[in-house]
Amino acid sequence: MMTSLLRSAAEGESAPNPLLPSNYDLLWSFVVFTFIAIAFMRWILPKLQTILDQRAEMIEGKIAKAEAAQREASVALEEYTQQLIEARQDAARIREEARVQATRILEAAREQAVEDSRHVTENAKKQINAEKQQAIIALRSEVGVLAVELASRVVGEALDDEARQRRVVDAFLSELEASEVKD
Amino acid sequence: MFRLVATALTAVSPESDHGADDASEGFFGWLFSSGAFHPPTIQEFYPDAVFFDGTIFEVNRIMAVRVIAAIVLVAIFAVVASRARVVPRRGQALVEIVLDFIRVQVVEEVLGKKEGQRYLAFLTTLFVAIFFFNVTGVVPFLNISATALIGLPLVMAAWVYVMYLGAGVGKHGFWRYLRMSLFPSGVPWWAYIILTPIEFLQVFLIRPATLTLRLTANMMAGHLLLVLCFAGTHVLFFEATGAVRAVGALSLTAGLVFSLFEIFVALLQAYIFVMLSAVYLNLALADEH
Numbered sequence: 375m376m377t378s379l380l381r382s383a384a385e386g387e388s389a390p391n392p393l394l395p396s397n398y399d400l401l402w403s404f405v406v407f408t409f410i411a412i413a414f415m416r417w418i419l420p421k422l423q424t425i426l427d428q429r430a431e432m433i434e435g436k437i438a439k440a441e442a443a444q445r446e447a448s449v450a451l452e453e454y455t456q457q458l459i460e461a462r463q464d465a466a467r468i469r470e471e472a473r474v475q476a477t478r479i480l481e482a483a484r485e486q487a488v489e490d491s492r493h494v495t496e497n498a499k500k501q502i503n504a505e506k507q508q509a510i511i512a513l514r515s516e517v518g519v520l521a522v523e524l525a526s527r528v529v530g531e532a533l534d535d536e537a538r539q540r541r542v543v544d545a546f547l548s549e550l551e552a553s554e555v556k557d
Numbered sequence: 558m559f560r561l562v563a564t565a566l567t568a569v570s571p572e573s574d575h576g577a578d579d580a581s582e583g584f585f586g587w588l589f590s591s592g593a594f595h596p597p598t599i600q601e602f603y604p605d606a607v608f609f610d611g612t613i614f615e616v617n618r619i620m621a622v623r624v625i626a627a628i629v630l631v632a633i634f635a636v637v638a639s640r641a642r643v644v645p646r647r648g649q650a651l652v653e654i655v656l657d658f659i660r661v662q663v664v665e666e667v668l669g670k671k672e673g674q675r676y677l678a679f680l681t682t683l684f685v686a687i688f689f690f691n692v693t694g695v696v697p698f699l700n701i702s703a704t705a706l707i708g709l710p711l712v713m714a715a716w717v718y719v720m721y722l723g724a725g726v727g728k729h730g731f732w733r734y735l736r737m738s739l740f741p742s743g744v745p746w747w748a749y750i751i752l753t754p755i756e757f758l759q760v761f762l763i764r765p766a767t768l769t770l771r772l773t774a775n776m777m778a779g780h781l782l783l784v785l786c787f788a789g790t791h792v793l794f795f796e797a798t799g800a801v802r803a804v805g806a807l808s809l810t811a812g813l814v815f816s817l818f819e820i821f822v823a824l825l826q827a828y829i830f831v832m833l834s835a836v837y838l839n840l841a842l843a844d845e846h
Contacts, residue, residue, distance in 0.1 A: 395707045401613050402624070418631075
């Protein structure tokens, strides 16, 4: 290839020098390159650049939006967590109060019951005492009379045998019972 | 595949043969015509004019390829840009991958986010334009890189040159930028005797010249390689006899492999051009070297 180049150069006459541009070469180079340069730098590249900018803007906007949503969500979560903790604390407090109150009520009720039972017992005792007293008084007044009556009967009867004595006593007692029943 | 070969060959066959075969046997006659092997020459890059021969407006095959590449490039990007949406479709996503690559891997990597923003559009345009102009070398029917002729790399390098000189002067002022470029700080005074001329050549001549020549030479070499492979295949298939024909399969395979390689080179050269442009801009904007 090199030799052929050299040969054509040696043959001389119209062999052109490839390092020297011809005028038409320069002219057309300038025309086509200027055409491309103007089309690209004035219109095509700026147009594509605006699209790229729009895309970047859109992506950034979306990221910002997502970040805002994320932030909101985390704030809400914190709030809810706080509320939940508060609610739990409230519940625990209320439960504790209820328990304390229940204990107190129970205690009071027990005390009341003890008191009542004591009252009842006391009353019963008092009543029993009173009745006893009354019975003693009644007995005291009656026993004398009865003893006198019995004695008079015993004396009035012939006190021969034991069977008679028994009969007198039994009759007296049944009479006494009958009088009691009648009363 | 034959179309590719044929198109590659349109530039190979000397015009006289070309015309004669065309006239006598028609397209297929020409396509399967046999003749002596013509190795590709520098004339590859100076095809006959189609319009306005001899004037500054002369249009030949390479100029037409440039115009087509430019229109296709702008059309593709215009369609993508006009249909661009916030949620991208497949085509838009592909374009965005390319733009992202330039922005992240080249511009922000070299110039930083803040300074890079100012030159992002310029460098992106440069990258896609160079890639499209390079890759026409392997596109069927176009079959030559629009950058294989020195004019286009020169125009683009000139623009980079103006951009980085402008950036330096704009940031530091003319004299300060000149002083900073020619008298780098941190070296003893006598070093300037050698350093200053080198730096002068570097800043004002070597940088744009290497940008231009690297791109042009790569694309020229790639084109000659492909032409050689496909022209050789053609000759071997239709000219050679017996077992030598089989060698044609080898050269055809080589042509296909080099076609793929040329796509890679097209990408790589665009990347290198833009990367170096970013580096030059960064050097011009730097406070101290």
